[in-house]
Amino acid sequence: MAHGPAKGLTRWLYTTNHKDIGSMYLWFSFAMFILGGIFALVIRAELFQPGLQIVEPNLFNQMTTLHGLVMVFGAVMPAFVGLANWMIPMMVGAPDMALPRMNNWSFWILPFAFTMLVSTLFMEGGAPNFGWTFYAPLSTTYAPPSVTFFIFAVHIMGASSIMGSINIIATILNMRAPGMTMMKMPLFVWTWLITAYLLIAVMPVLAGVVTMMLMDIHFGTSFFNAAGGGDPVLFQHVFWFFGHPEVYIMILPAFGIVSAIIPTFARKPLFGYSSMVYATAAIAFLSFIVWAHHMFTAGMPLAGELFFMYATMLIAVPTGVKVFNWTATMFKGSMTFETPMLFSIAFVILFTIGGFSGLMLAIAPADFQYHDTYFVVAHFHYVLVPGAIFSITAGVYYWLPKWCGKMYSEVMGKTHFWLAFIGLNLTFFPMHFSGLAGMPRRIPDYHMMFADWNMISSIGAFLFGGAQILFLYIVISTIISGKKATDKVWENPEGLEWTVPSPAPYHTFSTPPEVK
Amino acid sequence: MKLPMPQNPIHALCLKLGALGFAMFAFAVWIMPPIYDVFCEVTGLNGKTGGRYEARVAGVDNERLITVQFLATNNEGMPWSFAPEVQSVRVHPGEQTVIHYRAHNPTGKDMVGQAIPSLVPFKATSYFHKTECFCFEQQLLKAGESADLPMYFIVDPDLPSQVHTITLSYALFDVTDRYPELLVSSAQLSNEATAQP
Numbered sequence: 001m002a003h004g005p006a007k008g009l010t011r012w013l014y015t016t017n018h019k020d021i022g023s024m025y026l027w028f029s030f031a032m033f034i035l036g037g038i039f040a041l042v043i044r045a046e047l048f049q050p051g052l053q054i055v056e057p058n059l060f061n062q063m064t065t066l067h068g069l070v071m072v073f074g075a076v077m078p079a080f081v082g083l084a085n086w087m088i089p090m091m092v093g094a095p096d097m098a099l100p101r102m103n104n105w106s107f108w109i110l111p112f113a114f115t116m117l118v119s120t121l122f123m124e125g126g127a128p129n130f131g132w133t134f135y136a137p138l139s140t141t142y143a144p145p146s147v148t149f150f151i152f153a154v155h156i157m158g159a160s161s162i163m164g165s166i167n168i169i170a171t172i173l174n175m176r177a178p179g180m181t182m183m184k185m186p187l188f189v190w191t192w193l194i195t196a197y198l199l200i201a202v203m204p205v206l207a208g209v210v211t212m213m214l215m216d217i218h219f220g221t222s223f224f225n226a227a228g229g230g231d232p233v234l235f236q237h238v239f240w241f242f243g244h245p246e247v248y249i250m251i252l253p254a255f256g257i258v259s260a261i262i263p264t265f266a267r268k269p270l271f272g273y274s275s276m277v278y279a280t281a282a283i284a285f286l287s288f289i290v291w292a293h294h295m296f297t298a299g300m301p302l303a304g305e306l307f308f309m310y311a312t313m314l315i316a317v318p319t320g321v322k323v324f325n326w327t328a329t330m331f332k333g334s335m336t337f338e339t340p341m342l343f344s345i346a347f348v349i350l351f352t353i354g355g356f357s358g359l360m361l362a363i364a365p366a367d368f369q370y371h372d373t374y375f376v377v378a379h380f381h382y383v384l385v386p387g388a389i390f391s392i393t394a395g396v397y398y399w400l401p402k403w404c405g406k407m408y409s410e411v412m413g414k415t416h417f418w419l420a421f422i423g424l425n426l427t428f429f430p431m432h433f434s435g436l437a438g439m440p441r442r443i444p445d446y447h448m449m450f451a452d453w454n455m456i457s458s459i460g461a462f463l464f465g466g467a468q469i470l471f472l473y474i475v476i477s478t479i480i481s482g483k484k485a486t487d488k489v490w491e492n493p494e495g496l497e498w499t500v501p502s503p504a505p506y507h508t509f510s511t512p513p514e515v516k
Numbered sequence: 517m518k519l520p521m522p523q524n525p526i527h528a529l530c531l532k533l534g535a536l537g538f539a540m541f542a543f544a545v546w547i548m549p550p551i552y553d554v555f556c557e558v559t560g561l562n563g564k565t566g567g568r569y570e571a572r573v574a575g576v577d578n579e580r581l582i583t584v585q586f587l588a589t590n591n592e593g594m595p596w597s598f599a600p601e602v603q604s605v606r607v608h609p610g611e612q613t614v615i616h617y618r619a620h621n622p623t624g625k626d627m628v629g630q631a632i633p634s635l636v637p638f639k640a641t642s643y644f645h646k647t648e649c650f651c652f653e654q655q656l657l658k659a660g661e662s663a664d665l666p667m668y669f670i671v672d673p674d675l676p677s678q679v680h681t682i683t684l685s686y687a688l689f690d691v692t693d694r695y696p697e698l699l700v701s702s703a704q705l706s707n708e709a710t711a712q713p
Contacts, residue, residue: 097580098526166533174526204537208544220694223549226632227689229593238544300636301559 004506013108016100017506018085019109021360023403025082026396028110030472032074033389035118037465039067041279044427044461047454050446060444061129062121068132069150072250073157074114076388080253081106083395084192086403088168088498090504091186093177093513098170106163113156120146131442133243136224136235140216147217151210158203165196172196177496179515183274186495188256190277194284195252198245200414201288205242209235233298233435240291248287250384251351252280254391255322258344261398262326265341266333272325279318279325286315290373296367305364312362323352338490343394346421347386354382357432372442375435381428393420393471400475401489405503406482412474419467425461559642568652569645569670576610577673587685588617594690595623596657603694609673612647617665617686621657628695629655631665631686638678641651643672654691656698 005011005020014023042063046054085103089096097103120127125144128134139147172193174460176185185193211236215221222228224235255276264271270276292300300308326348332467335341357379361367365419370376392414430453435441439450446454485502496515500508521528584607584619586600597620607613621627631651635641646652650665657663671682 099530162534162537166530166537169533170526170529173529200537201535201540204539204541205544208541208548210543211545226687227630227691228547228694231552231556234549237552238548241544241548299638340622 014104016096016104018089018097018100018103019403019506022082022085022087022105024107025051025078025085028077028107029077029082032070032078032114033468034069034472036067036070037468039063039070041461041465043067044458046444047446048458049455050448050451052445055444057444058129060479061131061442063126064442065128065131065134066118066121069117069128070114071384072132072246073154074110076250076384076392077161078110079392080192080195080250080388081161081168083188083253083257083392083399084464085166087399087497088171088189088192089175090508091189091495092172092175092180093508093509093515094171094175095510097167098175099167102163103162103167106160106167107157109160113160114154116149116156117153120144120149123149128500133239133402134213135239136213136216136232140213140224143217148214151214154210154297155207158207161199161203167197168192168196169200177509177515183277183451184515187270187273187276187280188253188255191252191256191259191280191389195249195281198284198287201505202242202245202249205238206246209238209242212238233295236295236298237292240294241288243294244291245284245287247380247383248283250388252284254347254388255280257391257395257398258326258347261340261344261394262329262348264398264490265338265344266330266335267491268329268333269494270325271328272321275321275399276325279321279387282318283315286311286318290315293362293364293367296364297371302512309362309364313359316359321354323348323355328502331368338397338410339417340394340398342414342421343390343397346417347390347394350382350386350390350424352382354379354387357382370435372440373435374431374439374441376440378428378431378435378491381431385424385428390420398490399497400478401482401485402497402500402502402504404479404482405485405501406478407485407489408474408478412470412477416467416470416474419470420464423460423462423464423467427457427464428460430454430456431443431461523656567605568649569647575673578608580609580675581606582609582671582675582679583681584613584669585681585683586615586617587683589687591684591687591689594629594687594688596621596627596629598629598686598688607671609671609675612668612670614666614668617650617663617667619655619665619688620662621659626656626658626661626692626699627690627710628692628698629657630689630691631655632689633683634687636683636685637679639676640682643679644682644684645670645672651686654695654698 005017006014012020012024015024040063041058042055044051046060085097088094118127123144123146125146128139128144128147128150130139130143134150172185172189212221212223216223216225216230222230224230224232226232259270259276290308290312292304293312296305296308330345337345355382357375361370361376397408397413434450434453434457437450439446439454487500487502488498489502490498496509496513497504499513522531583604585604586602588598588600590596590598597618599618601616601618605613605615617631620631633649633651635644646667646669648665648666648668655663655665
């Protein structure tokens with residue numbers, strides 16, 4: 001303990017400590033979560049009533065675009081990388097990440113990427129307004145001039161993710177403590193290992209697709225321009241070849257988090273550990289061969305529709321294995337319902353609802369009806385908000401006492417949970433109904449018949465947003481004035497991270513622990 | 517000479533992972549688009565009709581009559597008037613037919629257009645052969661000029677029996693900026709023409 005953190009601002013600029021970098025990732029991701037949430041609330045405020053009241057349609061489109069981009073690349077992914085930074089070295093008994101200086105770099109380029117992305121709001125012509133999926137030629141021929149800034153921002157985010165993934169794989173494969181065999185690793189480590197491989201495989205494809213856009217816009221190529229022999233549908237194929245694995249990138253680490261939390265509060269070991277590992281790998285493999293289910297209406301032969309329909313439905317099998325394993329872990333357990341457990345149980349239930357609407361969307365003939373309606377919006381928010389956001393929140397409550405050595409207030413935590421749970425369902429459940437009734441997504445105005453559901457959604461959205469401000473207050477007040485936490489924090493939790501004192505010292509496992 | 521891998525296993529692994537990243541980037545930019553084009557050409561998906569077809573002597577199937585419909589669309593910002601002279605024709609598979617599109621440039625400047633074909637149903641794509649088509653090259657129309665654009669085609673006698681109607685659509689794009697050399701050569705030609713007398 002002779003060597004503590006440096007003092008002042010340069011501690012954060014120059015740090016190579018995985019705990020410092022993990023904290024910076026988490027705070028950055030929370031800032032982006034609030035920013036993306038503000039964009040979402042602009043959308044919901046406009047949709048509170050039919051007609052145009054608050055924003056211009058063009059600004060509305062910029063809000064939907066930036067909300068998606070900021071939430072996906074700014075909130076969810078950095079939060080998982082932050083948790084990985086904090087927890088993976090402690091979980092595998094390593095002193096730090098494998099490449100600490102690259103770790104610093106992969107974090108510090110992110111604020112620049114998002115400053116660049118968000119600054120497009122103040123540029124002439126406005127921010128990107130073509131949706132987070134940026135389909136060409138809408139994002140090339142018809143895009144505002146700021147699209148070039150968007151392209152470079154995506155390049156930087158991609159570089160950050162790839163470097164982060166290389167670091168995580170190198171840490172997991174090379175720096176485990178003696179005795180920590182692959183099949184003894186905590187599931188959070190396993191899911192992140194597979195996620196990191198997915199990231200290295202598809203983030204370059206995203207970089208490739210935006211590079212092709214850049215060439216089409218500025219250098220006269222015709223990748224996506226039919227006039228020069230290109231094809232706009234090619235864009236959709238390349239984009240979704242990235243985009244579908246990307247949605248699993250945003251959910252696999254969540255599986256790892258709840259697989260750590262549920263056994264602790266059910267007071268039983270995780271049911272079916274090895275089947276969890278194989279199911280994760282199976283989902284990762286399947287994620288590469290289902291991309292065209294996003295394009296059922298783009299024009300595909302019957303054989304293609306059938307292949308992508310069945311392959312997509314196949315994903316329900318390994319996902320079902322996981323859901324049943326979590327349920328079996330809780331079955332006959334001595335369950336208690338602390339805040340992390342509440343978020344985890346809500347994760348299991350609500351993620352399953354999102355999975356079911358995903359199965360409905362996978363049915364190619366039915367998808368023609370659902371395509372580009374609020375039903376799709378309801379589906380992916382049900383898998384991402386209770387999936388990614390709830391699991392991250394659960395992880396923060398679960399590990400926060402270990403990070404800062406202080407215990408949060410259980411009453412406040414539960415209040416946060418119930419506000420978020422009610423707000424989330426109020427916001428997104430009615431979208432199933434407005435979507436099935438035919439309300440199209442990404443449109444600032446709508447028919448009178450959708451008015452009631454939209455009003456409920458908007459009220460829920462503001463409730464959910466308010467709950468996150470409470471979350472911020474809880475985290476800050478815990479760090480400042482929480483009660484002292486014990487080293488174990490919970491009753492008999494599993495894992496190496498609970499063998500170090502609370503708060504975790506600046507350097508842990510300088511000598512590797514013995515794993516039996 | 518084979519470069520040695522770094523001694524440190526972490527660095528060796530990172531090199532491999534970084535190479536994987538670069539390989540995936542190359543895959544997205546340089547491999548996916550050509551594969552996609554070849555795939556579409558072989559399977560006829562996307563309704564992209566093939567290039568020039570060498571007519572071979574084949575029997576005309578007088579038993580079947582196929583309706584071939586013609587459409588024309590202008591891409592956004594293309595001011596030409598562009599339309600087929602007939603909406604549809606009925607042809608026997610195997611017989612060569614010619615139809616004409618009319619294009620007119622109403623603007624005050626010379627322009628180059630490019631027509632991009634698309635055909636439905638997709639499964640008929642590889643059975644629709646064009647022996648001569650204006651879409652094989654760019655069209656130069658001077659200010660106020662009109663042109664008659666012929667298209668010779670043969671419907672293959674092997675066309676699947678459930679197909680009775682084929683719809684061929686042309687989208688006309690303004691490609692003036694992409695082919696400045698066409699405008700230059702036409703300007704030279706007209707200069708020579710005026711200089712001669």
